[in-house]
Amino acid sequence: MSQSFSHGYALVVGVGKDLPVTIEDAKAVSGILVDPSRCAYPGDQVRLLTSEGAQRNNIISGLNWLARSAGQNDTAIVYFSGHGTENPDFYLVPYGFDWQNLAGTAISGTELTELLCEIRAQKLLVLLDCCHAGGQAEVKNFIKSPMPSTAFDELARSSGRVVIASSRKDEVSWTGNPYSQFTMAVLESFAGLGAFEQDGFARVLDLTLYVGRFVPDRTGDKQHPIIKVSNLQDNFAIAWYAGGSKTPKELPWRVDTPVSRLIADSAEVASWRRRLANKRENLLLIEERMSEYVEFTDIPIQLLKNKRLTESEIDELQTRLQGR
Helix, strand or coil: CCCCCCCEEEEEEECECCEHHHHHHHHHHHHHHHCCCCCCCCHHHEEEEEHHHHCHHHHHHHHHHHHHHCCCCCEEEEEEEEEEEECCCEEEECCCCCHHHHHHHCEEHHHHHHHHHCCCCCEEEEEEEECEECCCCCCCCCCECCCCCCHHHHHCCCCCEEEEECCCCCCCEECCCCCCHHHHHHHHHHCCCCCCCCCCEEEHHHHHHHHHHHHHHHCCCCCCCEEEEECCCCCCEEEECCCCCCCCCCCCCCCCCCHHHHCCHHHHHHHHHHHHHHHHHHHHHHHHHHCCCCCHHHCCHHHHHHHHHHHHHHHHHHHHHHCC
């Protein structure tokens, strides 16, 4: 019997307009969160805003609702799929924005940061799938920006904050089938496909490592998520991945063999090299997190296990390359 992830809250936004894939992305994220056989969030604890519903006032209202509803010991997720721009200041671009009145129709980086800082939950995951390729991502006046430059500095004042933007500032967030590459990796993580331990929980560091590995691999090294982690006390659970069951369930679009494995052998080796570079970056992230602990004995056992597994995967990739 499925178990409810009763302390999970989420605001999910897909703007649509010139990027119809963002609506499908947001629906998929909301759908997997409330699916009792997967993440099992209570339905009334997830708000989905799309198209006309994703206007400035509704998004601000949704963030205020999240701040009121999610308590200190709860888990909160904010997911936004749409445009981010600098003009020259950062703005999150909702449905129905007006270039002549950005202050009144868009959400500035300062506003977004203040709203996120109001969220009391000490387990907060912010996912920004911005700057899409496809639609009109290169329309006039759009200067791509994945996240406000000051947001993480302010969020870092509190503990348990993880912010992931889908791409670097000079990159786009690639669409895919059936969802964007970034969102597909997030959904796969929610479904437990990146779990280090099959204990029933999708965990935040597992998601960051999975997304950081697979998005570059699947986009031919053209898209690299930006990952910011602040003051984590543990590799906290963000959801069930199979309604409390310890066996992850497959997803209909799951590609078991990386795309690079389906093409020439030389590209396969290039893929291994990219993955090795990603693994080394992941190891640095883990070691940076471990360095925050004064005493070795204070380091969470899950973090140590993640480090050992990442080191093992690095050794395996190095062995493959040496054998070529």
